[in-house]
Amino acid sequence: MLLDDIFRAGVVGCGGAGFPTHVKLDCHAEYMIINGAECEPLLHTDKYLMRHFAGEIVSAAELCGQQTGAGRVIIALKDYYHAEKEALQAAIAERGSHVEIFSLKNYYPAGDEQMIVYEVTGRVVPPGGIPIDVGAVVSNIATMLAVRDAADGHPLTHKYLTVGGDIPQPMLLRVPAGISLTECLRAAGHEPAAGRQYVLGGPMMGRYVSGEQLEREVVTKTTSGILVMPERAEYTMPELQQMINRARSACIQCHYCTDLCPRHLLGHPLEPHRIMRKMAVAGTGIDDEMLQDPDIQNAAICCECGVCERYACPMGLAPRSINAAIRRMLGAAGIRYRKDGISTEPLPFREHRIIPAPSLTARIGLADYLSAHPDDCTELTAEQVRIPLKQHAGAPAQALVTEGSRVTEGQLIGRPPEGALGALIHSSISGVVTQVTADSVVIEREVGSV
Numbered sequence: 001m002l003l004d005d006i007f008r009a010g011v012v013g014c015g016g017a018g019f020p021t022h023v024k025l026d027c028h029a030e031y032m033i034i035n036g037a038e039c040e041p042l043l044h045t046d047k048y049l050m051r052h053f054a055g056e057i058v059s060a061a062e063l064c065g066q067q068t069g070a071g072r073v074i075i076a077l078k079d080y081y082h083a084e085k086e087a088l089q090a091a092i093a094e095r096g097s098h099v100e101i102f103s104l105k106n107y108y109p110a111g112d113e114q115m116i117v118y119e120v121t122g123r124v125v126p127p128g129g130i131p132i133d134v135g136a137v138v139s140n141i142a143t144m145l146a147v148r149d150a151a152d153g154h155p156l157t158h159k160y161l162t163v164g165g166d167i168p169q170p171m172l173l174r175v176p177a178g179i180s181l182t183e184c185l186r187a188a189g190h191e192p193a194a195g196r197q198y199v200l201g202g203p204m205m206g207r208y209v210s211g212e213q214l215e216r217e218v219v220t221k222t223t224s225g226i227l228v229m230p231e232r233a234e235y236t237m238p239e240l241q242q243m244i245n246r247a248r249s250a251c252i253q254c255h256y257c258t259d260l261c262p263r264h265l266l267g268h269p270l271e272p273h274r275i276m277r278k279m280a281v282a283g284t285g286i287d288d289e290m291l292q293d294p295d296i297q298n299a300a301i302c303c304e305c306g307v308c309e310r311y312a313c314p315m316g317l318a319p320r321s322i323n324a325a326i327r328r329m330l331g332a333a334g335i336r337y338r339k340d341g342i343s344t345e346p347l348p349f350r351e352h353r354i355i356p357a358p359s360l361t362a363r364i365g366l367a368d369y370l371s372a373h374p375d376d377c378t379e380l381t382a383e384q385v386r387i388p389l390k391q392h393a394g395a396p397a398q399a400l401v402t403e404g405s406r407v408t409e410g411q412l413i414g415r416p417p418e419g420a421l422g423a424l425i426h427s428s429i430s431g432v433v434t435q436v437t438a439d440s441v442v443i444e445r446e447v448g449s450v
């Protein structure tokens, strides 16, 4: 059964928070949507996969469609991805497949799960809801490849990723999970430097780390790229209190952050300018009383797309980062979003306010790096991997190996606690386990092992 294969292979959503795929697909849906938008600037991983593994992706989409009982299985990708579309259409024709192609406009964030559901189905996911609330399941391109491998009995041990941004030669790599990102950058000719900023994922929604922090970062099941940012101050993130202080003194309540917020434009009650206004009384921080405020609680339905912060705000303020901090506080306080399950209507002027992707890239200062379109993929091996036991939503896995154990590539090394949401973890190289902690398993390749 497909769900068992997917569980045994440790497949999680490769494009986001790493939700376990065997749980996501355990439902009945009308639409199975494969997200091929890859809407973050400078990432090329999914486009590469669509061009080179179209048959596998279409086959996996069919399997997921069967599993969910979806009447329509749709791969949604940007209108201008011509080569990718051709490859997928050829695969569909060759297989006589019922999988459909849907063309998305080139706007940001076309790949946001709720945007893609609206574009494909015309249905709006209710505030605080998930796609299945309107009969849809969304999975991404890299996950499809992992599902195909899982159906063939192969666990998820390797990742394709883009190494790009401010480097001489952006490239695509296939690497074992657990390899250090420093090694990936060196393979692309960039020597990591303490003073530089790097982003894990795309420049809008990815996680920014400094050169010093980068040393501790490794490729996980959800890594889609590592970008080197140009040497400019705006790519560094201030502390929360600094952000609150700036909001208090500089927010002019112009409303642009709300006007352009993609979730607000879907009709959701998220209004970042109101949250920023409340920061005026935040004083030394956001306290428990503030967390009871309905405007503040709406931060829970922010998708952290970054439009407000990196594109809309004329004062260089950080609504997205403040929302993210509030979301963490709401979670810690056990305050859940009061969803009523009622779908909203997109605002009538939404079409005129969506942001063309090239404008966004120019606004965030990355237009110079747009022309690179890497098409070759280099396979990288690792002498050592540090495999995190939590690469997914849910509980961390528990290590099944001890120091000194010999493991082979693909061997099971971690399992979530009985009954907990999570995913299995496998070794990505053959070698000897040299360290086991609550967080990770370190494996070193033995001389002579492949």
Ligand code: SF4
Pocket (backbone or CB within 6 Å): 250, 251, 252, 253, 254, 255, 256, 257, 258, 272, 273, 276, 312, 313, 314, 315, 316, 317, 318, 319
């Ligand atoms: S766009 Fe910036 S200045 Fe305007 S309301 Fe939003 S946070 Fe305040």
Ligand code: SF4
Pocket (backbone or CB within 6 Å): 257, 260, 261, 262, 263, 264, 270, 272, 301, 302, 303, 304, 305, 306, 307, 308, 309, 319, 320, 323
């Ligand atoms: S990050 Fe900003 S623009 Fe994006 S959903 Fe959240 S509030 Fe809206």
